[in-house]
Amino acid sequence: xxxxxxxxxxxxxxxxxxxxxxxxxxxxxxxxxxxxxxxxxxxxxxxxxxxxxxxxxxxxxxxxxxxxxxxxxxxxxxxxxxxxxxxxxxxxxxxxxxxxxxxxxxxxxxxxxxxxxxxxxxxxxxxxxxxxxxxxxxxxxxxxxxxxxxxxxxxxxxxxxxxxxxxxx
Numbered sequence: 001x002x003x004x005x006x007x008x009x010x011x012x013x014x015x016x017x018x019x020x021x022x023x024x025x026x027x028x029x030x031x032x033x034x035x036x037x038x039x040x041x042x043x044x045x046x047x048x049x050x051x052x053x054x055x056x057x058x059x060x061x062x063x064x065x066x067x068x069x070x071x072x073x074x075x076x077x078x079x080x081x082x083x084x085x086x087x088x089x090x091x092x093x094x095x096x097x098x099x100x101x102x103x104x105x106x107x108x109x110x111x112x113x114x115x116x117x118x119x120x121x122x123x124x125x126x127x128x129x130x131x132x133x134x135x136x137x138x139x140x141x142x143x144x145x146x147x148x149x150x151x152x153x154x155x156x157x158x159x160x161x162x163x164x165x166x167x168x169x
Contacts, residue, residue: 006084011052012039013096014070014143015062020127021147022098023140024059024120030077030087030166031137035126037093040119052094059120063099070095070146075138079166091139138163 014037015022023035038059042051049066056064070093078086128148133141138161 003084005086005088007088007090008041009090009092010040011042011048011055011092011094012037012139013052013056013064013066013094015064015096015098016147017098017125020125021131021140021143022060023124023126023131023136025122025124026119026137027121028119030079031139034135034137035124035131035140036137037139037143038120038123039091048092052096056096057103060123061101061103063102064096065099067095067097069093070143073139073142074160075142076160076162076164077138077166078162078164089138091142093139093143 022038024038026032026034026036039052039055040059042048043054046054052066053064056062072090072092075089075091076086077089128144131140131144136144142161
C-alpha cells in the first residue's frame with residue numbers, strides 16, 4: 001500500500017548565460033527523463049549554500065558562486081508510479097554564476113566518493129523557447145515563468161502549484 005505523501009525540501013541553482021539556462025538530464029525520481037535544475041535535498045550538518053555548491057559539483061562538475069535568492073515555491077506532484085500518492089516538493093531557488101569545471105560527473109559514485117547514485121546524466125544548455133511542461137520539471141517551468149517577468153515578484157507567490165496528473169516521460 002502506498003503511503004499518502006512525502007515532503008521533499010530542496011535547494012536549486014539557476015545559471016543563465018548567453019540566453020540559455022544550464023539544466024541536468026534527470027535519471028531518477030518523478031522528473032525522470034526531463035530537464036531539471038541542478039540541486040536537491042540537504043544533507044545533515046550542511047548549510048543551504050554549502051549544499052547548493054556540493055550539488056552543483058556532483059550534478060554538473062562546476063564550482064559556483066551563489067549570487068542571490070530568487071524565491072521559494074512549493075509544488076504538489078501526484079503521479080501513479082510514485083512510491084507515495086503525492087510529493088509535496090518545497091524548492092528554494094538561487095541565481096548562480098559558474099566558475100571552473102572541477103570534476104567530471106559520474107552516475108555510479110558522486111564526486112565525494114559515497115555510494116549515492118547521482119540523479120544527473122549530464123548537463124545541457126537550453127534556450128527558454130526549447131523548454132515546456134512536456135520536457136521539463138515543474139521547477140524549470142516555474143523559473144521560466146519568473147524569467148519572463150524578469151523576477152519582478154521576488155518572493156514568488158505563496159500558492160501551492162498542483163500537478164494532479166503528472167506523467168513520466
